[in-house]
Amino acid sequence: MTSNKHGQPSSPLKDRGHNLSPVICHLSWGSFQQLSYGMPKLLPLSRSFCWVFVLFFASTGLTFAGDQPSIQVERPWMRAVPNAMDVTAVYMTIVNNGATSARLVGGATGLAESVEPMVTTKEGQGLKQVVGMKKVDALEIPPHGKLVLEPNGNHLMVMGLKQHPKEGDQIDFTIKLEPGDQELHLKIPVSKTPVK
Amino acid sequence: MSVLLPKTDAAPPPARRRFFDWRAWVVAVTLLVAVGLSILLGARHQAQQAFFGxxxxxxxxxxxxxxxxxxxxxxxxxxxxxxxxxxxxxxxxxxxxxxxxxxxxxxxxxxxxxxxxxxxxxxxxxxxxxxxxxxxxxxxxxxxxxxxxxxxxxxxxxxxxxxxxxxxxxxxxxxxxxxxxxxxxxxxxxxxxxxxxxxxxxxxxxxxxxxxxxxxxxxxxxxxx
The missing domain is CATH 3.40.30.10 (Glutaredoxin)
Known part of the structure; x- marks a missing residue:
């Protein structure tokens, strides 16, 4: 992490972008003066400029590490099923950028009667192994982590389908999160295969 | 002992070197055979394991x-x-x-x-x-x-x-x-x-x-x- 007084500063500093704040706080004053990437002659940085620098990164750190879970949904999709079926599943990755854990407790859509979080279960060994699913009260989204809902794994089961949207359609879908009875309203695509 | 010592010092080195050379060949050949066998067996094993299912x-x-x-x-x-x-x-x-x-x-x-x-x-x-x-x-x-x-x-x-x-x-x-x-x-x-x-x-x-x-x-x- 330290830079060489006679050569160029070590390059990892340059590439770390917004995650610099903890690093910078631990750097010595000497290394600060050398944050002039790749320049042969060092530009002297003023002490006050450095403090502005430190405060800026400290504040971005706070934004990301606030108390409330900060939720982001990636690649949501609902499986297209034939009219003969009255159930389907919704998959997505839910990212929690916050410092506290969040929980996916359910969902809702006008197309169906109910939506429930499910886990896939495996019981027994070898040929006798059976795969099933079990309703759970909630699926955890760990702090600074993610919950992956994917085929063969955890999913939101959509039950009592009243309409059967076709591949390529977009549907309104709500996911329910805790803490705070939050609802996230999404437009999600209908597809036969996972959305990339 | 003190009289014999120079003689024994002078004689063994060529003998030891020949002995070492012989051992080295055995080791080299054994290693080659072992490597060859493991490659062959590995290939056979792979052939048996070629199915994904x-x-x-x-x-x-x-x-x-x-x-x-x-x-x-x-x-x-x-x-x-x-x-x-x-x-x-x-x-x-x-x-x-x-x-x-x-x-x-x-x-x-x-x-x-x-x-x-x-x-x-x-x-x-x-x-x-x-x-x-x-x-x-x-x-x-x-x-x-x-x-x-x-x-x-x-x-x-x-x-x-x-x-x-x-x-x-x-x-x-x-x-x-x-x-x-x-x-x-x-x-x-x-x-x-x-x-x-x-x-x-x-x-x-x-x-x-x-x-x-x-x-x-x-x-x-x-x-x-």
Whole structure:
């Protein structure tokens, strides 16, 4: 992490972008003066400029590490099923950028009667192994982590389908999160295969 | 001792060097043989492990099930002799694993060349005849690929089939308590029967997601006598 007084500063500093704040706080004053990437002659940085620098990164750190879970949904999709079926599943990755854990407790859509979080279960060994699913009260989204809902794994089961949207359609879908009875309203695509 | 010492000092070195040279050759040859053998054995091992699916050994004749097709007519496995048959157990109220496996099998099937497809039959066997009638099954299976066939039968015929393939299933009541609200935990393997009617390979539902390796296995099975 330290830079060489006679050569160029070590390059990892340059590439770390917004995650610099903890690093910078631990750097010595000497290394600060050398944050002039790749320049042969060092530009002297003023002490006050450095403090502005430190405060800026400290504040971005706070934004990301606030108390409330900060939720982001990636690649949501609902499986297209034939009219003969009255159930389907919704998959997505839910990212929690916050410092506290969040929980996916359910969902809702006008197309169906109910939506429930499910886990896939495996019981027994070898040929006798059976795969099933079990309703759970909630699926955890760990702090600074993610919950992956994917085929063969955890999913939101959509039950009592009243309409059967076709591949390529977009549907309104709500996911329910805790803490705070939050609802996230999404437009999600209908597809036969996972959305990339 | 003090007189003899210079003599013994002078004599041994050439002898020791010859001795060392001989040992070095033995070690070198032994190493070469060991490396050669391990490469050969490794290659043989790889050849045996070339299948992506779990290969049964020794192969045994696949149980000749007799179930009901979409037109309610009996369908026997033996009628498909000469084709490679891939079948799996499930039920149409299955929201996750069954449609995932059938979608994967449809992708495998569509990745094959037309002349290869003619030699393959994918079958979905419903272990839930109470809710899956012939028409439902037909609509369900053909939605994944028009060539796929759905079969079911009496509880007795289904149990015999599941047992013969070493599988298992059980009904799990739903939360509502209603009679038709239940889920089915079931074996999620796909069973591959070769053209001679022998049960040859098994795939769990995770393996079915690897389309390229599945296609590779099917082509290898089609090349067999």
């Amino acid at each position: 779990m290969r049964l050994f020794p192969l045994k004749a696949a149980y000749d099930f007799e179930l009901r097709g979409s037109d309610a007519q009996p369908v026997r496995l033996d009628q498909l002799h000469g084709k490679v048959v891939l079948f799996l157990f499930g039920f149409t109220h299955c929201a996750n694993v069954c449609p995932t496996s059938l979608t994967n099998l449809a992708q495998v099937y569509q990745a094959l060349r037309p002349e290869e497809r003619k030699q393959i039959q994918v079958i979905f066997i419903s272990v839930d005849p109470g809710r899956d009638n012939a028409q439902t099954l037909q609509e369900y299976t053909t939605s994944f690929d028009p060539s796929f066939v759905g079969l079911t039968g009496t509880k007795q015929a289904i149990d015999q089939t599941v047992q013969a393939y070493g599988g298992s299933y059980q009904f799990v009541p739903g939360s509502s308590g209603a009679a038709n609200d239940y889920s089915v935990d079931h074996s999620a393997y796909a069973y591959l029967i070769n053209r001679s009617g022998m049960l040859e390979l098994l795939y769990d539902n995770e393996k079915l997601t690897n389309i390229d390796r599945m296609v590779g296995d099917i082509r290898a099975v089609l090349r067999e006598q």
